[in-house]
Amino acid sequence: MKNGTSTRERIRREAAALFREKGFNGTSMAELATEVGITKSSLYHHYRSKQALLSEIIEVTVDRVAPLVEEVAQSDLPIRERLGRAVALHTVEAIHDQDSVACFVEEGRYLAPDFMAAHVVKRDRYELIFRRMFEEGITSGEFMDQDVGLAVKAILGMCNSVVRWYRPDGGYTPEQIAAQFAYFAVRGAAAARDLSPSSPGSGT
Amino acid sequence: MKNGTSTRERIRREAAALFREKGFNGTSMAELATEVGITKSSLYHHYRSKQALLSEIIEVTVDRVAPLVEEVAQSDLPIRERLGRAVALHTVEAIHDQDSVACFVEEGRYLAPDFMAAHVVKRDRYELIFRRMFEEGITSGEFMDQDVGLAVKAILGMCNSVVRWYRPDGGYTPEQIAAQFAYFAVRGAAAARDLSPSSPGSGT
Numbered sequence: 001m002k003n004g005t006s007t008r009e010r011i012r013r014e015a016a017a018l019f020r021e022k023g024f025n026g027t028s029m030a031e032l033a034t035e036v037g038i039t040k041s042s043l044y045h046h047y048r049s050k051q052a053l054l055s056e057i058i059e060v061t062v063d064r065v066a067p068l069v070e071e072v073a074q075s076d077l078p079i080r081e082r083l084g085r086a087v088a089l090h091t092v093e094a095i096h097d098q099d100s101v102a103c104f105v106e107e108g109r110y111l112a113p114d115f116m117a118a119h120v121v122k123r124d125r126y127e128l129i130f131r132r133m134f135e136e137g138i139t140s141g142e143f144m145d146q147d148v149g150l151a152v153k154a155i156l157g158m159c160n161s162v163v164r165w166y167r168p169d170g171g172y173t174p175e176q177i178a179a180q181f182a183y184f185a186v187r188g189a190a191a192a193r194d195l196s197p198s199s200p201g202s203g204t
Numbered sequence: 205m206k207n208g209t210s211t212r213e214r215i216r217r218e219a220a221a222l223f224r225e226k227g228f229n230g231t232s233m234a235e236l237a238t239e240v241g242i243t244k245s246s247l248y249h250h251y252r253s254k255q256a257l258l259s260e261i262i263e264v265t266v267d268r269v270a271p272l273v274e275e276v277a278q279s280d281l282p283i284r285e286r287l288g289r290a291v292a293l294h295t296v297e298a299i300h301d302q303d304s305v306a307c308f309v310e311e312g313r314y315l316a317p318d319f320m321a322a323h324v325v326k327r328d329r330y331e332l333i334f335r336r337m338f339e340e341g342i343t344s345g346e347f348m349d350q351d352v353g354l355a356v357k358a359i360l361g362m363c364n365s366v367v368r369w370y371r372p373d374g375g376y377t378p379e380q381i382a383a384q385f386a387y388f389a390v391r392g393a394a395a396a397r398d399l400s401p402s403s404p405g406s407g408t
Contacts, residue, residue: 023314025230105368106310110227150376150384153369154362161361164309172354180354188388 008046011036016057016099024054024107055115058108061100062122065093066129073129079137080186086133087185088178091159095166095174102163127152134189143189155185212250215240220261220303228258228311259319262312265304266326269297270333277333283341284390290337291389292382295363299370299378306367331356338393347393359389 014035018027029050033043047053072086094101104123111119130152137143159181166177218239222231233254237247251257276290298305308327315323334356341347363385370381 023227023229025227026314027229109368110230146387147376147380147384150381151388153365154385154388157365157368158358158362161357161365164313164361165357172351176351177354180351181358183350184355184358184388184392187391190391 007036007038011038011043011046011053012057012060013099015053016103019054019057019107020099020102024050024103024110051112051115054103054107055111055119057100058104058119059122061097061104062126064097065090066126068093069126069129073133079133079140079142080190083130083133083137083189084182084186086130087155087159088175088182090156091162091178091181092174094159094162095177098163098166101160105160105163127156130155137189142191144191151189154188155181158184211240211242215242215247215250215257216261216264217303219257220307223258223261223311224303224306228254228307228314255316255319258307258311259315259323261304262308262323263326265301265308266330268301269294270330272297273330273333277337283337283344283346284394287334287337287341287393288386288390290334291359291363292379292386294360295366295382295385296378298363298366299381302367302370305364309364309367331360334359341393346395348395355393358392359385362388 011032015027015032018032018035027050029043030040033040036043047056069086069089072082072089075082077085108116108119108123131148134143134146134148134151138145138148162177162181166172166174215236219231219236222236222239231254233247234244237244240247251260273290273293276286276293279286281289312320312323312327335352338347338350338352338355342349342352366381366385370376370378
């Protein structure tokens with residue numbers, strides 16, 4: 001059982017790396033088996049399909065990060081601080097688990113309808129943690145009254161884009177990137193006092 | 205010649221849609237030829253490889269949008285207004301040309317080294333338009349002093365994420381999304397007056 005679990009983990013790790021490098025549709029189960037160093041039939045013993053594998057990669061990473069973010073969201077800190085910390089946490093986790101998060105962000109669209117439905121539920125539940133923080137901040141007057149759905153898409157889109165360009169030798173630490181994103185999120189969320197009220201529409 | 209051009213355009217359009225749907229590595233030239241309604245040899249007459257095709261899809265969209273953004277960046281408007289308009293323009297163009305921009309954002313990583321080198325030059329030149337606006341705003345004191353490279357990655361990451369979730373029936377017009385993103389970008393860029401100076405580090 002212990003051994004079985006660790007083989008599954010190893011399969012997921014190698015699969016996430018291959019999917020990220022070559023794309024879900026550019027990776028074969030045969031290739032993956034070779035990479036993991038097991039037979040193709042052993043691979044199918046662990047995962048009945050490439051779809052099931054992609055689905056579990058995404059599920060495992062969301063299930064790991066969501067409770068951490070939820071804990072921050074539920075803490076007693078001021079709402080600005082909570083939003084900033086949640087964004088920073090999400091960013092650091094995305095960088096540390098880059099292959100899996102890239103699967104979530106870029107390969108999730110290849111999921112077949114049944115897996116996709118489960119994926120969408122999980123994604124929506126994750127986004128809800130951020131939406132609730134926005135709603136709370138707007139209600140208390142600490143956040144600018146704005147479309148919560150769009151604000152959360154903007155922030156998570158910004159955070160997730162890191163999986164495409166982060167490199168350990170790229171000149172920024174995960175913490176620096178997280179701090180910048182948290183800063184943007186908090187500035188974008190916070191109630192306007194010094195910026196003219198016409199700013200939200202300035203781009204149209 | 206006229207006819208040749210329009211076939212090339214049609215090939216690019218169909219290819220961008222297929223690459224977006226199935227991934228670059230999940231799409232074959234044979235499939236694309238069928239979709240366009242030409243023979244495979246005719247397809248290869250227009251594009252000598254799938255790599256050349258992906259590269260041109262990306263190049264055409266960047267070459268189309270960059271001058272528009274550059275024009276905004278060089279205008280006489282205040283720097284905040286210019287940044288907001290450039291972000292909104294980028295966002296609206298990304299939505300209208302979603303397949304090609306998705307190729308730029310998500311499929312570009314599959315480019316072979318020589319095509320990749322050209323891609324990186326173009327991408328860096330595009331980012332430079334935004335970097336220069338940040339540098340100008342920081343120099344004039346209208347923008348917060350922050351890491352320009354990270355700020356631009358944050359903003360363009362936010363904007364480009366739209367290609368993954370925008371749907372015409374999704375409840376938001378391109379202009380609403382553009383206005384929200386422009387608002388976030390301008391708020392994130394603008395000099396802090398009402399927010400505590402510790403905000404940028406609040407997430408660490």
